[in-house]
Amino acid sequence: MQALTLFWFRRDLRLQDNAGLYHALKSKFPVLPLFIFDADILDKLDDPQDARVSFLHQSIQHLHEELQALGSSILVRYGKPSEVWAQVLEEFAIAEVYTNHDYEPTAIQRDEQVKAMLAERYIPFHGFKDQVIFEKLEVTKADGKPYTVFTPYSRMWKNKLNSRMEMPDGAGEEEAVSFYLKPYPCEKHYANFHQIEPLPVPALSAMGFHASTVEIPSSNVSRGLIKTYDKTRDFPYLLGTSRLGIHFRFGTISIREKARRAQELNETFLNELIWRDFYAQILTNFPHVAKGSFRPEYDRIEWRNDEKEFEKWCTGKTGYPIVDAAMRELNSTGFMHNRVRMITASFLTKHLLIDWRWGEAYFAKKLLDFDLASNNGGWQWAAGCGTDAAPYFRVFSPAAQQEKFDPEYKYVRKWVPEYGTAAYPKPMVDHKFARERCLEVYKIALKGV
Numbered sequence: 001m002q003a004l005t006l007f008w009f010r011r012d013l014r015l016q017d018n019a020g021l022y023h024a025l026k027s028k029f030p031v032l033p034l035f036i037f038d039a040d041i042l043d044k045l046d047d048p049q050d051a052r053v054s055f056l057h058q059s060i061q062h063l064h065e066e067l068q069a070l071g072s073s074i075l076v077r078y079g080k081p082s083e084v085w086a087q088v089l090e091e092f093a094i095a096e097v098y099t100n101h102d103y104e105p106t107a108i109q110r111d112e113q114v115k116a117m118l119a120e121r122y123i124p125f126h127g128f129k130d131q132v133i134f135e136k137l138e139v140t141k142a143d144g145k146p147y148t149v150f151t152p153y154s155r156m157w158k159n160k161l162n163s164r165m166e167m168p169d170g171a172g173e174e175e176a177v178s179f180y181l182k183p184y185p186c187e188k189h190y191a192n193f194h195q196i197e198p199l200p201v202p203a204l205s206a207m208g209f210h211a212s213t214v215e216i217p218s219s220n221v222s223r224g225l226i227k228t229y230d231k232t233r234d235f236p237y238l239l240g241t242s243r244l245g246i247h248f249r250f251g252t253i254s255i256r257e258k259a260r261r262a263q264e265l266n267e268t269f270l271n272e273l274i275w276r277d278f279y280a281q282i283l284t285n286f287p288h289v290a291k292g293s294f295r296p297e298y299d300r301i302e303w304r305n306d307e308k309e310f311e312k313w314c315t316g317k318t319g320y321p322i323v324d325a326a327m328r329e330l331n332s333t334g335f336m337h338n339r340v341r342m343i344t345a346s347f348l349t350k351h352l353l354i355d356w357r358w359g360e361a362y363f364a365k366k367l368l369d370f371d372l373a374s375n376n377g378g379w380q381w382a383a384g385c386g387t388d389a390a391p392y393f394r395v396f397s398p399a400a401q402q403e404k405f406d407p408e409y410k411y412v413r414k415w416v417p418e419y420g421t422a423a424y425p426k427p428m429v430d431h432k433f434a435r436e437r438c439l440e441v442y443k444i445a446l447k448g449v
């Protein structure tokens, strides 16, 4: 049997500018790519038409075609990763394994398990940073501890980015690029893909899913949109943000390429990409956030957790039009604009006093761009219990937010056609009353802090 290097695709579904794949292709053995449809994850999804699974399947199909054009293929399996690995190690002579880092607690556990299986057979497992610009403890305070506040973190992030500028070969000075944003030229080494006949890709139906009809936002964003991003990004009725979230989530685009574009065109857009790194490092360095509040004293809050009220929030029937529009947009498209993510999250936690983890789980189920680190960070921010949180006494007024960010009710009219008619419900709770109730409950929980 021919000795092979195996490259394990996960959240990095592209052949271009892929750190781990680049290193795999430079190894001394031909490279066979692997993707596992993880039964541990898929079996927990309750919508057989989950758009993210469809997108994943399409992306794998696309990789399959690209690899076929290069005379190679991709090994695609469905099952529990440890069981799939046991089979793959029987079927192929694997000399080395390459992959990119994944920072979610369950992914880290999975990788440790696979690493141990490989170690028993003396097979090296190489991991690389690919999905963020800076990971783990690469950007820290002077004492080496991780930042927990965004502004100083982002300042240090930018200092580090600009501290190592390099000139690509033969380029003029204006083309100097940060070492950290340089692309990995995988294409120079494509000849090292293992040359084989196409391998079969399991059908969606074999895994219990069907193709979704939900439209996936394009991975091509115009320069014009990024250039004006700072002026348009706050208004949910405009197409003023990139909608690249799902592509970052599955790695169908390169973060380095988008960060170079952001650096060139719009600082505000770059800052948003830094938020993504910020929350990824928070999850890595403070993994307890995946289950509880970053500030543990907030776990003392006596949530009301009324299931009927939660249902009204989920279905967009709260009687607050901007909240309802946002929830209905989420339910029908899998997307929700950042401004209204903040408003709906604040409403659930502060107006209704429902545990932020209920909202976090609902978003995880519905968002195309669901990402544990950013979703958790966003929810903890809204509930006031997170790293860089809004102080708990700042309770968004839905009416004031409406006035500021959708003054002509364009967004509301699009998603709540019955708004302004007798069919639209009255507000489920009075704003002033809810605000005072929230302050009281938080105050009791945080007494003595």
Ligand SMILES: Cc1cc2nc3c(=O)[nH]c(=O)nc-3n(C[C@H](O)[C@H](O)[C@H](O)COP(=O)(O)OP(=O)(O)OC[C@H]3O[C@@H](n4cnc5c(N)ncnc54)[C@H](O)[C@@H]3O)c2cc1C
Residues within 6 Å of the ligand: 233, 241, 242, 243, 244, 245, 246, 248, 272, 273, 275, 276, 279, 336, 337, 338, 339, 341, 342, 345, 363, 367, 369, 370, 371, 372, 374, 375, 376, 378, 379, 382
């Ligand atoms: C309660 C709540 C839940 C959220 N859940 C998620 C989630 O599951 N997945 C997710 O990617 N983002 C999440 N966000 C952050 C943000 O709302 C989305 O990234 C953004 O709305 C996605 O739309 P876009 O791709 O058009 O972003 P753009 O505005 O075009 O920004 C470009 C990219 O920057 C990153 N980004 C932007 N804002 C943030 C932010 N505040 N935090 C982290 N990264 C950011 C994203 O990768 C985004 O795709 C959440 C925010 C809140 C308040």
